Amino acid sequence: MAKITPQNHTVLCKDVKKTYTIGENRVLALRGIDLEVRSGELLMLVGPSGCGKTTLISIIAGILNYDGGSCTVLDNSLEILSEVEKNRFRAKNIGFVFQAFNLIPSLTAAENVAVPLIINGMERLLAIDQAKELLKEMGLEDKVDSDPKNLSGGQQQRVAIARALIHSPRLIVCDEPTSALDGETGHKILELMKKIALKEDRALIVVTHDIRIFPFADRIAMMEDGKVTRVVNSYKDALKNEEEKIITGNK
Amino acid sequence: MGDRGKFLGILLGLSFASIIMTQQPGIFVGIMTRAFSFISDIGIADIWVADPMVKYIDDSKGMPSTMLYRVASVPGVDWAKPLYKGNIQARMLDGNFQTCNVIGIDDATMVGGPLRMVEGNVADLRQDNAIIINKEGADDKLAHSPRYPGGPKIPLKIGDVIEVNDNRAKVVGIAKTTRTFMSMPVIFTTYNRALTFAPPQRDFLSFVLVKVKKGEDIQKVKQKIKNVTKMGVYTRGEFEDLTVNYYLKYTAIPINFGFAVLLGFLVGAIIAAQTFYSFTLENLKYFGVLKAMGTQNSTLLKMILLQAGTVGALGYGLGLGGTFLFSLYVGQEGMLAFRFPWQLLVFSFCGVLFITLLSALISIRKVITLEAAIVFKG
Numbered sequence A: 001m002a003k004i005t006p007q008n009h010t011v012l013c014k015d016v017k018k019t020y021t022i023g024e025n026r027v028l029a030l031r032g033i034d035l036e037v038r039s040g041e042l043l044m045l046v047g048p049s050g051c052g053k054t055t056l057i058s059i060i061a062g063i064l065n066y067d068g069g070s071c072t073v074l075d076n077s078l079e080i081l082s083e084v085e086k087n088r089f090r091a092k093n094i095g096f097v098f099q100a101f102n103l104i105p106s107l108t109a110a111e112n113v114a115v116p117l118i119i120n121g122m123e124r125l126l127a128i129d130q131a132k133e134l135l136k137e138m139g140l141e142d143k144v145d146s147d148p149k150n151l152s153g154g155q156q157q158r159v160a161i162a163r164a165l166i167h168s169p170r171l172i173v174c175d176e177p178t179s180a181l182d183g184e185t186g187h188k189i190l191e192l193m194k195k196i197a198l199k200e201d202r203a204l205i206v207v208t209h210d211i212r213i214f215p216f217a218d219r220i221a222m223m224e225d226g227k228v229t230r231v232v233n234s235y236k237d238a239l240k241n242e243e244e245k246i247i248t249g250n251k
Numbered sequence B: 001m002g003d004r005g006k007f008l009g010i011l012l013g014l015s016f017a018s019i020i021m022t023q024q025p026g027i028f029v030g031i032m033t034r035a036f037s038f039i040s041d042i043g044i045a046d047i048w049v050a051d052p053m054v055k056y057i058d059d060s061k062g063m064p065s066t067m068l069y070r071v072a073s074v075p076g077v078d079w080a081k082p083l084y085k086g087n088i089q090a091r092m093l094d095g096n097f098q099t100c101n102v103i104g105i106d107d108a109t110m111v112g113g114p115l116r117m118v119e120g121n122v123a124d125l126r127q128d129n130a131i132i133i134n135k136e137g138a139d140d141k142l143a144h145s146p147r148y149p150g151g152p153k154i155p156l157k158i159g160d161v162i163e164v165n166d167n168r169a170k171v172v173g174i175a176k177t178t179r180t181f182m183s184m185p186v187i188f189t190t191y192n193r194a195l196t197f198a199p200p201q202r203d204f205l206s207f208v209l210v211k212v213k214k215g216e217d218i219q220k221v222k223q224k225i226k227n228v229t230k231m232g233v234y235t236r237g238e239f240e241d242l243t244v245n246y247y248l249k250y251t252a253i254p255i256n257f258g259f260a261v262l263l264g265f266l267v268g269a270i271i272a273a274q275t276f277y278s279f280t281l282e283n284l285k286y287f288g289v290l291k292a293m294g295t296q297n298s299t300l301l302k303m304i305l306l307q308a309g310t311v312g313a314l315g316y317g318l319g320l321g322g323t324f325l326f327s328l329y330v331g332q333e334g335m336l337a338f339r340f341p342w343q344l345l346v347f348s349f350c351g352v353l354f355i356t357l358l359s360a361l362i363s364i365r366k367v368i369t370l371e372a373a374i375v376f377k378g
């Protein structure tokens, strides 16, 4: 396990707060989050529905502003970046994997994977060549020119993972990456992510409800009602906690 | 990001607007051109003199016949010729009456006579009781009744005799005239014979046609004639404008066409903008994905403009193509006039461009204000 020094954490959140305001209604979604994500680890974020998991990774990924505390990602203080700088920062450093895959339907698999490279200014054909290489590595050699709608869920998610990795980002955020897939496929996806996504200088944050993939986590951060309540090193600890909840009916 | 149905919808809206905005003004300009075709056809006359109350070419108010000599004596005038233009009842062989537009041209020089003859000669007007009839009139309104009910009309031909206001008139020629605004048959005859045809009235001289001497300034001569005669004096171009302006001001024609154009524009704009917008909404999730992945707003703006520009160009092209095919088809029938001066093409291009930009703008606003954070929402 890597040591905790300023150099080898990827994300450091201190007392991060977020309130959503819709008209008169205010929802306190994050009530002071303290969280560290270390380089080289796969951190899972778990907790009951509505506890703020998606809100938190949106903030960490730089697509949502927060209103209190500080959040440092790859040594960048997110609160001081302008919108344009933040866009550039994300384009370079962040990879996204979504529950619904979100592949662009009018582009082929390879073109989808090439998008982050093109956003970073690479010439289109060159980018598509690189995308094809990566898809080949991931066992999708014969699908590079397919439309997303002609791929199975597992294949689409593999393409999406390739898209999240192609530009070698140092932080990859995944929101429920397996919940649209069957158990076996979900398992394979996590296996693949651990194998090719995780590197010494990279971190993965995976938000999930899926107990079956807990074993892939290096650490598990448990959230409840807008706070990180516990960070455990073993999925067994996490499961114990989940079971307790089920038994006590405290969901 | 493509969706064939939506794409076709946008294209349809734009083509529709493009067609309406080109074709309707095209017909309008055509009709307006016809309105003064009689003036442009007499290209030899530099200046037209008419009663000051005359507001357009088909408006006849006679001037005293002495006016001809007063105009002719103005310095700078090469020659001045009389022209009679009036509506007179003709009685056809079968006894039916038909109002005709009678043109009386200078007996000696035949200035103002028909430009293209289908049969016969303009000079044949010098024969006794001679008239020349335009082809449309001869074939239709002045034609003999069919031999049997429902059969074809029998065109009037050279040698036939009709009565013009109870005067015997013999057809000596058939002329091709530019279709006029009024679809009355046209009868050409000499000025003096036209006076015998015309019902009694105080003054017969409808117009004086003036040729300016070589080297003289037309505007200056015009002013001199005006000073001397106190009549309405116009250069050929001015008289054409006067006629068009009359129709623009005092008839519902421009309003009808303007309304059609506006309607085409609105319907096209609504279809195109609405479809384009719903297309954007449908793909909003993917715009969100692109935003999350770090695409700058300026890039998204360019993307949308490019998409809109592409369908805009296609729609305009298809619309123009459609309009020209339509005008070829209808133009052959001769029923409608089409004119497409380049200004008109610029006009409809601007219309389509405006719709395209409008469509793009609504979508751009939506995409720019979009929160990238929606990508994680189910």
Ligand SMILES: Nc1ncnc2c1ncn2[C@@H]1O[C@H](COP(=O)(O)OP(=O)(O)OP(=O)(O)O)[C@@H](O)[C@H]1O
Pocket (backbone or CB within 6 Å): A020, A021, A022, A027, A028, A029, A047, A048, A049, A050, A051, A052, A053, A054, A055, A056
């Ligand atoms: N855009 C928004 N506007 C208003 N309230 C919001 C918005 N997004 C989330 N919330 C609220 O903030 C709280 C946290 O939501 P969030 O989506 O982060 O939870 P979550 O842990 O991801 O839940 P789930 O497991 O169901 O995905 C919830 O109460 C939610 O209703």
Ligand SMILES: [Mg+2]
Pocket (backbone or CB within 6 Å): A053, A054, A055, A175
């Ligand atoms: Mg969530």
